Structure formats: C-alpha cells, structure tokens
Amino acid sequence: MSRAEIFNNIEMKPKEYKSEVSPVWCPGCGDYGVLNSTYRALSELGIHPKDFVSVSGIGCSSRLPYFVKGYKMHTLHGRAGAVATGTQLANPSLSVMVAGGDGDGFSIGGGHMPHMARKNVDMVYVLMDNGIYGLTKGQSSPTTRKEMPAYITPYGGVEEPLDPVMYMLTYGATYVAQAFAGNPKMCAALIKGAIEHKGFAYVNIFSQCPTFNKIDTAKYYRGLVEDLSEDHDPTDMDQAIAVARRPNGKAPVGLIYKEDRYTLCDEMKRLVDLVGGSPDYDTQKIIDAHIP
Numbered sequence: 001m002s003r004a005e006i007f008n009n010i011e012m013k014p015k016e017y018k019s020e021v022s023p024v025w026c027p028g029c030g031d032y033g034v035l036n037s038t039y040r041a042l043s044e045l046g047i048h049p050k051d052f053v054s055v056s057g058i059g060c061s062s063r064l065p066y067f068v069k070g071y072k073m074h075t076l077h078g079r080a081g082a083v084a085t086g087t088q089l090a091n092p093s094l095s096v097m098v099a100g101g102d103g104d105g106f107s108i109g110g111g112h113m114p115h116m117a118r119k120n121v122d123m124v125y126v127l128m129d130n131g132i133y134g135l136t137k138g139q140s141s142p143t144t145r146k147e148m149p150a151y152i153t154p155y156g157g158v159e160e161p162l163d164p165v166m167y168m169l170t171y172g173a174t175y176v177a178q179a180f181a182g183n184p185k186m187c188a189a190l191i192k193g194a195i196e197h198k199g200f201a202y203v204n205i206f207s208q209c210p211t212f213n214k215i216d217t218a219k220y221y222r223g224l225v226e227d228l229s230e231d232h233d234p235t236d237m238d239q240a241i242a243v244a245r246r247p248n249g250k251a252p253v254g255l256i257y258k259e260d261r262y263t264l265c266d267e268m269k270r271l272v273d274l275v276g277g278s279p280d281y282d283t284q285k286i287i288d289a290h291i292p
C-alpha cells in the first residue's frame with residue numbers, strides 16, 4: 001500500500017478515534033485542544049487506525065498517543081523523533097506523527113530536531129509548546145520567557161528563549177505551521193495539512209499549562225497570536241522568515257511555510273536503485289559499489 005492510499009479509507013467520527021484510555025491532564029490544559037484537533041484531522045482524512053502511528057517521548061504532552069486509536073510508542077525522553085524516523089523508513093506507507101513538548105523536543109531532544117528537518121523525514125511533528133516542563137512540575141524549558149519565575153529560576157531566567165518556528169525554517173523543515181490550542185479548528189486544519197504533506201511537517205501549538213506556567217495563560221496566548229494575512233505566500237521563504245521575526249510583536253498563526261522537496265525515504269530508495277534495486281537496503285552492496 002502506498003502512503004497516498006491510506007487516505008479516505010474509512011468513515012470514522014472524530015470521537016471514534018478515542019482510545020480506551022481517558023486523558024489525565026489537569027483541567028484547563030491546552031493539550032486537550034490538541035488531542036481533539038488530532039481526532040478531527042484523522043477523521044477528515046479517513047485514516048484507518050491501523051495506518052497511523054503516534055510516537056512520543058516523555059512529558060504531559062507526550063501522553064497524547066495513549067488517547068488515540070492506532071499504533072503507538074511511548075519512548076525515551078527526547079528520542080521520539082529518532083524512533084519515528086526509523087518507523088517511517090521501515091514502513092513508508094504509514095502516517096507517522098510525533099507528539100511532544102517543548103522540553104522533550106528542544107532540551108533533551110534538541111540534537112535530533114535539526115536533522116529531522118534537514119533530512120526531510122516524511123512525518124508530522126506536533127509540539128505542544130507550554131513554555132515549561134509540566135510533568136516534572138515547572139522547570140524552565142528552552143521556550144520559557146525570561147520573565148517567567150520557574151521552579152528552578154524563581155527570579156526569572158537568565159537567557160533568551162528559542163523560537164521554534166524560526167528554528168524549523170532555518171533548519172529546512174518543509175511544512176512549518178503554528179497555532180493556539182484554544183482554536184481547535186485551526187489546529188485540526190494545520191494537523192490535517194501536515195499529515196497530507198510529503199516531508200517533515202512541524203506544527204507548533206501554544207498549549208497553556210495553567211498548573212505550572214502562570215504567565216503564558218490562554219488569555220496571554222490569545223492576545224499573542226495573529227492570523228497570517230490573506231496574501232501571505234507560504235511558498236516564499238523570505239515572507240515566512242519575515243513573519244516569523246514577529247515585526248509587530250505578534251506570533252503568526254497558520255501555515256507559515258511549505259515546500260516540496262525530496263524526502264529521506266526518496267533518497268534511500270534512489271540509493272537502493274543505484275546499487276542494484278535491492279529492496280533490503282543491502283549495506284554491503286552499497287559499500288562494494290562505492291569503495292574500490
């Protein structure tokens with residue numbers, strides 16, 4: 001089965017994608033909005049749960065796969081991207097999605113992020129950005145604002161946060177989108193587009209943690225975000241960078257950038273064809289063909 005054939009295969013309502021496990025997030029957690037948006041995107045695409053794999057590391061947000069029907073792997077902290085890459089290469093017909101947090105992705109998992117983007121691994125990465133380590137009770141993360149009094153930095157931080165959108169644009173992700181969890185319609189549309197996209201699709205979702213991040217509230221995010229203008233051209237990198245720089249202080253939401261580029265999987269197939277069409281990625285053959 002090819003990847004294109006996984007779409008429109010089944011009629012399932014969003015709620016039918018709920019697994020038998022109920023979410024355990026705190027009341028008011030933004031991750032509920034991301035979960036509901038994922039159900040909606042899968043339903044609109046008509047993906048059978050057997051063709052969907054969600055992979056996560058560790059964190060409150062990394063629990064998301066438990067709550068969605070399909071194959072799933074709850075892996076090590078920061079290693080979801082590496083496991084998802086292997087999954088995608090092993091069975092390219094699957095739809096592979098990483099779900100995780102800002103700490104999981106950009107702290108301990110930070111070494112993987114640029115490489116998934118530049119290699120254009122054909123998968124979706126949904127990052128629930130709450131500017132905090134939620135699961136471990138409120139330490140600062142790479143997206144924590146400097147003025148945030150976190151558990152280990154009670155007087156605020158001493159460093160600037162990174163911007164996930166700017167980061168992903170810089171490292172070559174071919175689909176870069178941003179949304180706020182309080183707008184599930186937009187989140188669902190962007191996750192849907194990310195699943196359909198061939199290549200590395202990164203969706204940054206501001207997802208409030210009312211328990212441990214008292215400054216990035218839902219109200220704060222609502223005031224922070226701004227829809228992209230109607231004439232924004234997502235195929236234009238210069239425009240994408242310009243909005244990502246937040247010239248008016250607002251964080252752009254919507255599809256910021258999209259590009260069609262060969263994927264890691266395409267290149268692996270090309271290599272296999274080059275050395276004789278082995279379907280088994282025979283490393284010895286590759287070495288023999290290239291080392292005199």
Ligand SMILES: Cc1ncc(C[n+]2csc(CCOP(=O)(O)OP(=O)(O)O)c2C)c(N)n1
Pocket residue numbers: 058059060061062077100101102103104105108128130132133134135136141
């Ligand atoms: C190797 C390792 N180091 C540290 C931890 C502790 N730990 C678990 S989750 C987490 C941070 C989670 O933050 P984030 O990814 O932002 O998820 P959130 O809970 O905010 O959704 C940390 C440091 C761990 N589980 N494993």
Ligand code: SF4
Pocket residue numbers: 024025026028029030031060061130134135208209210211212
């Ligand atoms: S601690 Fe924060 S991120 Fe974790 S479930 Fe509660 S509100 Fe959500």
Ligand SMILES: [Mg+2]
Pocket residue numbers: 059101102103128129130131132133134141
């Ligand atoms: Mg977090």
